[in-house]
Amino acid sequence: MKDESQPALPVNSQNGNHPETIPSVAVSARALPDNLAVKCPNCRELLVGKDWEKNNHVCPRCGHHFRLSAEQRIELLLDEGTFEELAADLIPTDPLEFVSRSQSYRAKLEDEQAKSGLKESVVAGTGKIEGLPLALAIMDFRFIGGSMGSVAGEKITRAIEKGLEDHIPVLIVSASGGARMQEGLLSLMQMAKISAALARLSEAGVPYISLLTDPTTGGVMASFASLGDVILAEPGALIGFSGPRVVEQFMHQRLPKDTNTSEFVLAHGMIDAIVHRRMLRATLAKLLRLYHNAGRSAVIG
Amino acid sequence: MAYDLEFERPLAELDKRIQGLQRKGDRLKADERAQLRSLEQQLEERTRQIYGNLTRWQRVQVARHRDRPYTNDYIKLICDDYFEMRGDRRYGDDRAIQGGMASIDGKTVFILGHQKGRDLKEKTECSFGLTHPEGCRKALRMMREAERFHMPVITFIDTQGASPGLEDEQRGISQAIAENLEVMPRLHTPILSIVIGEGGSGGALAFGVADRILMLENAIYMVASPEAAASILWRDSAFASHAAEAMRITAPDLLELGLIEQIIPEPVGGAHRNHLEMAETLKAAILENLAELERLPMDVLLEKRYQRYRNIGAFATEPVKAGSGSNR
Ligand SMILES: [Zn+2]
Numbered sequence: 001m002k003d004e005s006q007p008a009l010p011v012n013s014q015n016g017n018h019p020e021t022i023p024s025v026a027v028s029a030r031a032l033p034d035n036l037a038v039k040c041p042n043c044r045e046l047l048v049g050k051d052w053e054k055n056n057h058v059c060p061r062c063g064h065h066f067r068l069s070a071e072q073r074i075e076l077l078l079d080e081g082t083f084e085e086l087a088a089d090l091i092p093t094d095p096l097e098f099v100s101r102s103q104s105y106r107a108k109l110e111d112e113q114a115k116s117g118l119k120e121s122v123v124a125g126t127g128k129i130e131g132l133p134l135a136l137a138i139m140d141f142r143f144i145g146g147s148m149g150s151v152a153g154e155k156i157t158r159a160i161e162k163g164l165e166d167h168i169p170v171l172i173v174s175a176s177g178g179a180r181m182q183e184g185l186l187s188l189m190q191m192a193k194i195s196a197a198l199a200r201l202s203e204a205g206v207p208y209i210s211l212l213t214d215p216t217t218g219g220v221m222a223s224f225a226s227l228g229d230v231i232l233a234e235p236g237a238l239i240g241f242s243g244p245r246v247v248e249q250f251m252h253q254r255l256p257k258d259t260n261t262s263e264f265v266l267a268h269g270m271i272d273a274i275v276h277r278r279m280l281r282a283t284l285a286k287l288l289r290l291y292h293n294a295g296r297s298a299v300i301g
Numbered sequence: 302m303a304y305d306l307e308f309e310r311p312l313a314e315l316d317k318r319i320q321g322l323q324r325k326g327d328r329l330k331a332d333e334r335a336q337l338r339s340l341e342q343q344l345e346e347r348t349r350q351i352y353g354n355l356t357r358w359q360r361v362q363v364a365r366h367r368d369r370p371y372t373n374d375y376i377k378l379i380c381d382d383y384f385e386m387r388g389d390r391r392y393g394d395d396r397a398i399q400g401g402m403a404s405i406d407g408k409t410v411f412i413l414g415h416q417k418g419r420d421l422k423e424k425t426e427c428s429f430g431l432t433h434p435e436g437c438r439k440a441l442r443m444m445r446e447a448e449r450f451h452m453p454v455i456t457f458i459d460t461q462g463a464s465p466g467l468e469d470e471q472r473g474i475s476q477a478i479a480e481n482l483e484v485m486p487r488l489h490t491p492i493l494s495i496v497i498g499e500g501g502s503g504g505a506l507a508f509g510v511a512d513r514i515l516m517l518e519n520a521i522y523m524v525a526s527p528e529a530a531a532s533i534l535w536r537d538s539a540f541a542s543h544a545a546e547a548m549r550i551t552a553p554d555l556l557e558l559g560l561i562e563q564i565i566p567e568p569v570g571g572a573h574r575n576h577l578e579m580a581e582t583l584k585a586a587i588l589e590n591l592a593e594l595e596r597l598p599m600d601v602l603l604e605k606r607y608q609r610y611r612n613i614g615a616f617a618t619e620p621v622k623a624g625s626g627s628n629r
């Protein structure tokens with residue numbers, strides 16, 4: 001074939017930061033016995049496990065925000081004992097009978113489930129923050145890089161529908177490299193499905209808060225993560241459509257170090273605020289209060 | 302038109318012999334004339350046979366063929382009137398997306414799609430069909446116009462994906478795609494999408510939330526290009542053909558998965574062999590589908606569109622063990 005018929009798109013387009021190519025911090029942390037000590041991937045400081053955990057998994061020296069599991073995120077954000085899981089019974093299947101490098105997707109799912117103790121990359125449910133109710137969906141990067149397949153799409157959609165049904169705000173915490181290849185176009189279509197549900201939520205006047213954590217890229221960033229009435233991000237997270245390496249490859253030039261980070265998207269008007277993890281719960285509570293009281297005053301006024 | 306794809310080699314040989322004979326013109330002897338007729342028949346039969354049994358990877362080659370008709374070719378061949386609308390009214394005019402108001406059989410519609418570009422100059426001008434944020438926003442502007450005047454929207458999808466440049470990130474390519482995904486499900490006018498070549502990732506989906514999705518016989522639609530998928534899952538982009546097979550990206554695959562409504566047959570040897578015939582078939586399919594969609598009351602149309610997407614997904618359920626999951 002003549003190569004003039006081949007567009008000049010870099011090979012890793014949309015997915016240069018795909019979960020399967022991003023080194024997992026969780027894995028390196030686990031390599032040390034009992035989390036006694038953890039090395040900060042940013043400043044290389046050796047952190048005592050207990051101090052680090054008490055500090056919400058943030059490096060006390062440089063402020064690096066380590067990735068949280070869905071369970072840790074729930075503990076961080078919600079009033080104790082208020083979380084009730086939704087759609088916990090959903091499990092992934094292998095609709096394409098996908099095989100890569102002689103491993104079937106089915107076998108990979110079993111591996112990942114055993115390794116993470118999760119059934120899928122999203123945990124959905126309801127809970128309260130400072131007494132105010134919300135529906136939420138949290139992505140867990142440990143499970144195939146938080147990638148979005150049919151189950152993730154369905155759980156997030158159900159959380160939105162719960163918000164719509166009960167007229168309570170919706171929070172989605174993103175941590176994902178994008179759509180999951182092994183479910184092919186079914187994964188891509190989850191972007192449309194979730195966005196359509198959000199359109200209904202928006203029409204019904206129910207607020208949606210999007211929280212971007214490290215990393216939020218690809219199809220997740222190009223759909224629901226970017227559709228919040230308010231969009232927040234944790235500091236220093238990788239955020240963007242394409243990974244920085246893909247952008248660099250495409251541009252044929254070295255790019256500034258902060259390209260496609262929280263700070264970059266804030267500077268370009270794509271999000272409302274960068275919030276340190278220790279202020280996250282208070283910030284969400286403030287937003288929930290503001291939305292809550294807006295509705296009431298409108299009725300009274 | 303040459304036969305230059307690798308799997309077309311037997312066709313190229315037959316074609317060469319045919320051309321050798323044709324060059325003789327009037328000097329052809331009677332037996333040569335018979336031979337010519339037989340070769341032409343063989344060529345057609347072999348083409349039918351080869352194109353009737355394409356592998357997924359071969360379909361990728363056809364979908365990317367440099368002579369394949371593009372959005373602007375179809376607009377010229379299908380529409381009896383056309384006014385191109387340019388610019389997103391915010392920053393610029395993305396030539397990767399082109400479209401405007403058009404007339405098909407006397408009926409006004411909005412028609413828009415990816416333009417890959419034929420020669421190097423045009424390719425550069427329209428970024429090889431890689432959408433910038435402005436392309437998404439221009440399309441959205443046209444769709445809102447269409448809604449105001451009750452004109453149906455027809456989109457042609459033909460891209461490897463959205464543009465991954467620094468400026469695209471700076472101007473919010475994610476936001477631009479996401480906004481289309483949020484607006485299209487609620488657009489109060491019929492939307493018909495046709496994958497005419499390559500449908501690649503979010504850069505395709507941003508123009509493809511529709512009441513119905515049709516695909517040309519040799520078009521492909523995928524979550525990531527086979528090269529990208531191969532470099533991630535096989536750690537080597539040379540395995541693109543494996544990825545193409547595994548990802549189920551062809552029109553028959555996607556019809557079987559229930560993700561598209563209809564396959565539009567291509568001329569023998571692919572759409573690039575006969576632009577006019579392809580355009581006529583496509584036009585008939587467009588008119589037929591629009592007529593059906595326009596018969597539906599708006600609330601029914603919108604509810605059906607919502608459910609079309611709401612029901613996409615393959616998963617199972619498993620009994621939840623008591624005490625697990627909630628209230629940890
Ligand atoms: Zn540090």
